[in-house]
Amino acid sequence: MLVVLALATLVPTAIVGVLAILRARHDVEDEVQRGALAHIRALGAALDDTLQDARRTVELAAASWADAPGDTRETQLLLRRLRRDVPIVKSLSIVDPDGKLLYGDAVPTGIDIGSHSFGGYIGDAVFENGRPTVRLVVQARGRTGELMGVVIAALDLGFVRDAIAAARLGPGARVLVVDGTGVPVATSDAAPLEPRSLADRDPAVDRALESSVEGTLTEHGIVSAYRNLSSYQSLRGVRWAIVHEQPEAQAYALARRTTRDTAIVGCAALALVLALGAFFATRLTRPLADLARRADAIAAGQTSEGPPIRGPGEIGTLAHSVDEMAKRIAERAELQAALARGDRLASVGVMSAQVAHEINNPLTTVLGYAKLLQEDKPEGHPDRAALALIADEAERMKKIIGGLLEYARAPRASEPALTASAGTAEPAAVVRHVAALVAPQLRKAKAELATDVEARAPLAIEAHALQQVLVNLVQNAAQAGATKIAIAVAPAPGNVATRIVVRDDGPGIPAADRARVFDPFFTTKAPGAGTGLGLAVCKHLVTTAGGSIEVADGPGGRGAEFRVTLPNAA
């Protein structure tokens, strides 16, 4: 069951956990890509702003010049101001509408002066003296919109490299700006720029040039974010792209660390939950296992009480119920045994009474004639001894028969208590009387009797019945060889009964015999020394009065101790 519980807990938790971890990792990776995109977006905007600022300034200057194109002094002043105010301007020229140089620096041949470019453009990157440069071409149109000339400026793209170098990049990351043909314009790498197109060599560059906007790409272990800075609508769109590249291992380091840590913490939490679950499940199932064993034992007929089974909640209740059930089964079995034994004893009693009744009269005759014949014989006659023996044995037989009659006369447990419960007994008086009765016998056996009567409440038993019980117990002790015998009478717990304890320092009763000592005709005395009816009679008298009698070892395991509990008289 534990395995099933563990699986039922582990499998869904593990699945949900793994899915959550994967989702979280995916989200973090998305964030990384978004972050890279945001970075190049901001970087691209900053770079574009710089170029567009230069373009706007040159456009204003061109428009201003176009209104007075023949003023050489003003034109020279304008060009000086432009060079000063636009620091990325490397060279500056003004050509006429046919491309002939009017003012400023020499212009390389083949420069398009802006035909069908909506008034001007920023060209692709070229490398001049190893430095990336773009050509800004602005048509200078006068007040009426007529073309008066064209301003051509070479813009040094070193600022792009400086801006990229100043950007805070992640470990292993680099930023790359390429022109419309894929030639790198600037890179965050320290390596010198190679004026060779990266198209067909760098997938991110290819994708950037293909795209009209931006995107991300993970290929060959490199995470790339790209943005095409070209624009369809803007008439001044710069045909270049910006790319952010970072090795996957470093780009997703945080995602992977988070995944690993989450997995470790998750596994630890799962293990803890499992351990706690196992602990509580064991605690939960152990009483159930004990209960199962107890049920098996009960089924096998072993109803003796074991240690109590404890468990939480319903299991505790169930355990208690099983214990109760076992106890009741045991009681029922005992009751059935007692009933069977009681029937047997009752049969024995009835038979004994009949036999005793039939034997008693002839025996009285035998005894009487034996005594008469003995008296008829003179002293010293050889028959006198034999006749005396006959009389003694007949006398003993009468005693046995008397005992049987006494046992048979006692009412059965199932009958109404008439005799014993009809009267009451004063414990102190009874004990005194018993002490007087047994005194000669005790002297002969060199035994002492001590009495201690604390309870004074009258007992619900006939006085002579209690007397017979106590005499039997004291005589048994003396006959067993005890030298110190004590009778103690004290209130039983609850004050509704009285406990009378008769203890001695004799050899005691072996544990194996204790269950049978109250059975009729059971005796441990030498053959002919006892009838085996004394304790049986005692038990009948006591139980008939509603009390109980039990035997145990004496104090310190020495001797025997009979405990008689009798209800107090109402």
Added chain:
Amino acid sequence: MPGYSAHVRWLAATLLIAACAGEPAAPPPIRFLHTFDAKETELFNATMAERRLAVESKLVPFARGQQVIAEMLRAGKHCPDAIRIDATWLPELVAAHVLAPPPRELVALDWTPEAAALAQVGGTWWAVPETVDGLVVARDAGMPAPASPSIADLVAAAKARGELAHPLAVRVDGYWLVPWLRAEGVELAPGDAIASQGAVRALASFAALFGGLVPAPPAAGSEAPEELRRWNDGEVAYWVTGPWQLGALRDRERVAVSALAHAPRGGQLLVVPTCAARPEAGWRLAGELTSVTVELVFADAFATVPTRRAAFDSAAPLVRAEYDALASAEPLPRSPVTPLLFDDLNPALAAVVAGDATAEEAAAGVARGWHRLEKR
């Protein structure tokens, strides 16, 4: 069982050869240079991926398209297999002898007459037409159409919408001036016609719309989004525009389109340069992009006008209306200098609209500029 063993050996040998041979090498991607905008690029990439056509495309901004393409083809370096160009750029490329004619099977397709005309120069096919465009008059479907396509009736209809401050939308752009010039009998061509009284009247009447029926022009570069905003906000009753903008409208079903007299008609073409490494691949891409399926995909997305007759069977009503409205439009002169004319015309028109120059001054300046073009 010798027969069984022989079969097993044959099978094993076949499997071994197949395993060693591996998959056939994938063909290199088609190199494509285009002028699509951002959304068009996304749809193009997705469509090509869906049709399992490997294309390595590169974007060239429309504003520099003619310049960059011409330079590239003249240099013969990094030559693409196919190029998407504006129809006005075709004559210059044909004159420069840098284009390859399309294969016969493409020419023989069911092109609309307008599209077929765009793809030809001097009666010879040099391109495959991808889409047709031009100027039309758009209005809300609940609005009455102008009485006729004439400019006068358009202006009258706009004036009737007195509840709107500026009920008409036109752009300060030489392309939009073309109907006004043609209404005065002036065609967009080098020569002295641009300095004629008719051209001056056209300039003046067009400029006179601003501040009245048309609001003052927005900052340069923001014309398109501003026009869209005004339309979506209900500030415009009649909008002179092209299919390229109608596709972006929020409620395309409520747009009605009618013709504008003398409107220019143009379009986009697919060409294959003579320097292409794989011209057959370039024409294959052109065939894919002009297949009825793809044309309808783009028409649904952007309200572009297809070039194949079959595409109109299932085209949206707006697209059919655009086609009908453009039927009466007239192409710009098929001359290499035509696209260059706008370099001078646009700033001159802006100067007149802004009040910096009179129509006469501006027209004279344009004439001088166009004369320079003639001398080249």
